[in-house]
Amino acid sequence: xxxxxxxxxxxxxxxxxxxxxxxxxxxxxxxxxxxxxxxxxxxxxxxxxxxxxxxxxxxxxxxxxxxxxxxxxxxxxxxxxxxxxxxxxxxxxxxxxxxxxxxxxxxxxxxxxxxxxxxxxxxxxxxxxxxxxxxxxxxxxxxxxxxxxxxxxxxxxxxxxxxxxxxxxxxxxxxxxxxxxxxxxxxxxxxxxxxxxxxxxxxxxxxxxxxxxxxxxxxxxxxxxxxxxxxxxxxxxxxxxxxxxxxxxxxxxxxxxxxxxxxxxxxxxxxxxxxxxxxxxxxxxxxxxxxxxxxxxxxxxxxxxxxxxxxxxxxxxxxxxxxxxxxxxxxxxxxxxxxxxxxxxxxxxxxxxxxxxxxxxxxxxxxxxxxxxxxxxxxxxxxxxxxxxxxxxxxxxxxxxxxxxxxxxxxxxxxxxxxxxxxxxxxxxxxxxxxxxxxxxxxxxxxxxxxxxxxxxxxxxxxxxxxxxxxxxxxxxxxxxxxxxxxxxxxxxxxxxxxxxxxxxxxxxxxxxxxxxxxxxxxxxxxxxxxxxxxxxxxxxxxxxxxxxxxxxxxxxxxxxxxxxxxxxxxxxxxxxxxxxxxxxxxxxxxxxxxxxxxxxxxxxxxxxxxxxxxxxxxxxxxxxxxxxxxxxxxxxxxxxxxxxxxxxxxxxxxxxxxxxx
Amino acid sequence: xxxxxxxxxxxxxxxxxxxxxxxxxxxxxxxxxxxxxxxxxxxxxxxxxxxxxxxxxxxxxxxxxxxxxxxxxxxxxxxxxxxxxxxxxxxxxxxxxxxx
Numbered sequence: 075x076x077x078x079x080x081x082x083x084x085x086x087x088x089x090x091x092x093x094x095x096x097x098x099x100x101x102x103x104x105x106x107x108x109x110x111x112x113x114x115x116x117x118x119x120x121x122x123x124x125x126x127x128x129x130x131x132x133x134x135x136x137x138x139x140x141x142x143x144x145x146x147x148x149x150x151x152x153x154x155x156x157x158x159x160x161x162x163x164x165x166x167x168x169x170x171x172x173x174x175x176x177x178x179x180x181x182x183x184x185x186x187x188x189x190x191x192x193x194x195x196x197x198x199x200x201x202x203x204x205x206x207x208x209x210x211x212x213x214x215x216x217x218x219x220x221x222x223x224x225x226x227x228x229x230x231x232x233x234x235x236x237x238x239x240x241x242x243x244x245x246x247x248x249x250x251x252x253x254x255x256x257x258x259x260x261x262x263x264x265x266x267x268x269x270x271x272x273x274x275x276x277x278x279x280x281x282x283x284x285x286x287x288x289x290x291x292x293x294x295x296x297x298x299x300x301x302x303x304x305x306x307x308x309x310x311x312x313x314x315x316x317x318x319x320x321x322x323x324x325x326x327x328x329x330x331x332x333x334x335x336x337x338x339x340x341x342x343x344x345x346x347x348x349x350x351x352x353x354x355x356x357x358x359x360x361x362x363x364x365x366x367x368x369x370x371x372x373x374x375x376x377x378x379x380x381x382x383x384x385x386x387x388x389x390x391x392x393x394x395x396x397x398x399x400x401x402x403x404x405x406x407x408x409x410x411x412x413x414x415x416x417x418x419x420x421x422x423x424x425x426x427x428x429x430x431x432x433x434x435x436x437x438x439x440x441x442x443x444x445x446x447x448x449x450x451x452x453x454x455x456x457x458x459x460x461x462x463x464x465x466x467x468x469x470x471x472x473x474x475x476x477x478x479x480x481x482x483x484x485x486x487x488x489x490x491x492x493x494x495x496x497x498x499x500x501x502x503x504x505x506x507x508x509x510x511x512x513x514x515x516x517x518x519x520x521x522x523x524x525x526x527x528x529x530x531x532x533x534x535x536x537x538x539x540x541x542x543x544x545x546x547x548x549x550x551x552x553x554x555x556x557x558x559x560x561x562x563x564x565x566x567x568x569x570x571x572x573x574x575x576x577x578x579x580x581x582x583x584x585x586x587x588x589x590x591x592x593x594x595x596x597x598x599x600x601x602x603x604x605x606x607x608x609x610x611x612x613x614x615x616x617x618x619x620x621x622x623x624x625x626x627x628x629x630x631x632x633x634x635x636x637x638x639x640x641x642x643x644x645x646x647x648x649x650x651x652x653x654x655x656x657x658x659x660x661x662x663x664x665x666x667x668x669x670x671x672x673x674x675x676x677x678x679x680x681x682x683x684x685x686x687x688x689x690x691x692x693x694x695x696x697x698x699x700x701x702x703x704x705x706x707x708x709x710x711x712x713x714x715x716x717x718x719x720x721x722x723x724x725x726x727x728x729x730x731x732x733x734x735x736x
Numbered sequence: 737x738x739x740x741x742x743x744x745x746x747x748x749x750x751x752x753x754x755x756x757x758x759x760x761x762x763x764x765x766x767x768x769x770x771x772x773x774x775x776x777x778x779x780x781x782x783x784x785x786x787x788x789x790x791x792x793x794x795x796x797x798x799x800x801x802x803x804x805x806x807x808x809x810x811x812x813x814x815x816x817x818x819x820x821x822x823x824x825x826x827x828x829x830x831x832x833x834x835x836x
Contacts, residue, residue, distance in 0.1 A: 713835030715828055716767075720759050 094140035095152040095172045101137050101180055102170075102219035104130040105187075109212040116205030123205040127191045127212045134219070135184035142177040145576045153291065155225055164285045171225035171291060174576030178431055179222040179356060183349050185557070186438045187215040189550035190344040193442050196546035197340055197449055207247060211344070214240035218349045222356065226288040227276045230357065234272070234321070237350050238265055244345060245337035257336035264330035268320015268354075275313030279364065282306050294363035308368040314361055315376055322354025324413055325383040328406045329636055332390075335398040335454075339445030342398060347405050347441050348434035355412045355430055359423050366419065377417025381510050384410030386633065388517040392524070393629040396454045397444045400525050401437070404480060407514060408433050414511060415495050418502040420578075425491070425498040427577050428565045432487035435561055436479035439554035443473035446547050447529060450540035456528040458536040465540050468548040470530050472555040477526050479558045481519035482599040489595070490562035496591045512598050519602025520609075527610045743784035751777035764816045764826040768809060775805045 108130035116123025144152075155169020170176075191211065198204055217240060220233030239262075246258030280288050282302045287293065297307055318324065323331035334346045345351070358365065358376075365373055387406035394400045408429070415426035446469040451459050463470040479486035482493075492515060499508040534540070542548065564573040566587070631637065712718075750773055757770025779798040786794025820826050 711835050713832030715831070716759055723755060723759070 095144050098141050098172045098223055099170045101134040102216055102223055104134045105212040105216035109209050112205055112209045123208050124195050127208045131184055131188045131191050135188050138180035138184045142181050145174040145177050153225055166228055167226055169225035170223040176222055178577055182431055182434045183218050186344055186348040186434055189554055190340045193547050193550045194340045196544040197445055210240050210243045221353050228288045241345050241350055244341040245334045247338055254336040257333040261330040261334045264327050265320040268317050268327055271313040272317025275310050278310040297363045297367045307364055308372050311365045311368040311372045318354030318358050322351050322409045323406050324379050331406050332399050332402040335402050339448055343438045343441030347437040351409055352430050358416050359427055362423050373417045377414050377507055380410045380413030381507050384414055384514045385510055388514040390629055391521040395457055397456050398454055401440050405437055414507055418498050418504055422498040424574055424577055425494040428494050428573055429491035432491040432561055435554055436476045436487055436558040439476040439558055442551055443469050446543040449543055451536050459529045460532040461534040462540055463530040466542045472551040475555045475558055477522045481522045482515055482595055487558050487562035490565045493592050493595050494565055496595055497588050516598040516602040519599040520606040523603050523606025524610045740784055740788055747777045747780040762827050762829055764828050768812045
């Protein structure tokens with residue numbers, strides 16, 4: 075640790091004034107400390123250990139703001155590292171690369187994580203594995219922060235995988251119910267399918283540098299200077315994108331995210347809305363040099379995948395009854411937006427990050443709000459809610475702000491970020507993508523209206539009396555709502571769009587406000603809202619969308635994707651593997667085991683016969699002989715002293731006779 | 737001066753009487769007395785040979801035997817006393833607990 079600090083000091087002197095960025099690595103280290111403390115002392119701490127997570131992540135949040143201040147005041151990027159290990163010429167380092175993007179991500183992750191840590195005090199109150207929940211929550215936060223500050227791909231991969239396992243543990247937190255544990259397995263395996271190409275992508279990039287470095291910036295420079303063959307770069311980009319498809323739930327691997335809603339709601343907010351799923355987008359943006367220097371069809375492929383995801387998942391959001399699943403599909407859809415934007419060059423990348431930034435706040439807000447509703451109604455199904463705006467005013471108003479932001483209503487965060495997306499796409503002449511995303515924006519507004527109307531308006535259809543959640547839950551809601559209202563202006567041209575001065579690839583770009591695009595965007599959102607209001611205003615029993623017939627069934631069956639995976643991939647593999655394993659088990663393993671057993675038995679029979687006949691015979695024979703002789707001899711022992719004396723004299727006489735003869 | 741053969745015959749007679757007493761008498765006190773007879777037969781022998789060889793060793797040895805015999809009789813009579821107290825008899829035929 076001391077060496078680490080010293081290395082930082084030296085590098086800092088060389089770089090001049092680096093401010094708090096020198097200590098950015100502390101932000102990632104603090105939650106690890108919290109995880110360890112909670113693990114060892116959590117159960118014995120009053121309140122069962124939430125205090126460690128809240129304090130360390132809170133400190134991380136303050137520190138992150140300090141780091142961001144460095145970039146607000148015009149500071150430059152800062153890098154430092156220590157050697158980890160060396161394999162031949164390849165030197166692995168543990169390090170940090172802090173630029174504006176890193177700083178923004180640090181703020182987002184620590185802010186949402188802090189909210190979730192506080193929120194969980196109320197939401198998880200009385201849970202039997204409360205301390206364990208906080209351990210994994212803190213560990214997850216540490217892993218995500220590690221991905222954010224990592225200066226090399228290897229370190230990034232470590233955080234990436236730790237996030238995967240934490241996600242698995244948290245989805246399956248209530249593993250007593252089978253559906254939760256199988257959802258956890260589904261999430262883990264599905265993301266792993268993406269992780270394998272990601273890992274190979276990293277190997278390809280390291281190999282392309284001649285096994286000299288895994289540093290992201292150095293690889294970026296090498297690729298940018300054309301030192302690496304274009305075909306290799308394309309392959310590497312595709313493989314890396316495979317990781318993003320898995321982690322950021324892009325088509326066709328998006329199926330795990332809706333099922334991941336089986337986890338506790340704060341987890342959904344932190345992992346499956348704001349941070350982990352953003353890691354894929356972040357990774358693509360971080361390694362963006364690889365993508366823009368690849369063949370053009372790679373980025374087109376990225377855009378196609380993104381737009382399929384955005385539109386497809388948006389439509390799926392229309393038919394869900396589970397409030398968290400609506401939000402899950404909306405998350406998948408919004409992630410699709412970001413991935414689509416990655417296809418539109420550096421400006422698109424920056425716009426995607428702005429959307430990621432804004433989305434993290436309002437989606438965390440929506441998830442925590444839905445958690446508050448679920449906490450009150452003890453059900454996830456919107457058909458058993460309704461009329462909640464009266465008993466739960468704080469939840470209602472904050473949820474409404476989040477919903478408007480998601481729908482893209484000005485002046486909330488979602489409006490500005492979606493606007494930037496559309497401007498970037500229009501600028502890049504991606505008209506098809508532009509139209510599709512505009513359509514998705516309308517769909518988003520439509521299902522958002524449906525969700526809000528069904529949850530908070532009408533009459534209450536559930537059981538019991540819902541009540542407002544405790545302060546530990548409403549506090550984060552209010553904070554996130556305030557953030558949702560304010561962060562949008564960071565990307566607004568009229569306020570100078572400071573966000574784009576922090577997050578840029580080559581040089582800060584001038585942000586322009588295009589009135590006709592903004593008007594189009596608002597029109598799409600307004601159309602969606604209005605249409606949703608008309609359709610769902612009087613909704614009581616059956617979903618009006620059922621009238622769509624086959625279209626509804628297609629959506630309700632999730633495009634039959636799960637069925638295709640189940641029947642086409644999982645069942646054939648599983649059944650054949652199971653049959654083979656069964657055969658191996660029955661024939662080979664059992665054969666060996668039975669053979670050994672039979673042999674052992676036969677051997678044992680022989681040994682037993684020898685034991686009984688020979689050994690026992692000898693021992694018993696000795697005993698019987700001794701007993702028999704003793705039985706004969708005992709009659710000499712009469713107890714009569716005079717008889718003994720007589721024997722004595724007889725003996726003496728005999729001896730005397732013998733010795734006299736001699 | 738008594739001649740040696742006479743002494744030996746006397747001693748043998750005494751020993752034989754002792755043996756008879758030990759083997760045949762039923763009274764424990766008499767058995768002890770018979771043992772004394774045998775010991776004294778030995779003493780007579782020792783003294784007889786001592787006189788023959790003009791060597792005092794035999795006489796000294798006889799004195800030791802007398803001392804040991806006194807101790808032996810003391811212990812023996814004590815045992816007999818205890819047997820009598822416990823069993824109201826000193827018949828050695830009846831004291832035969834130590835058997836099969």
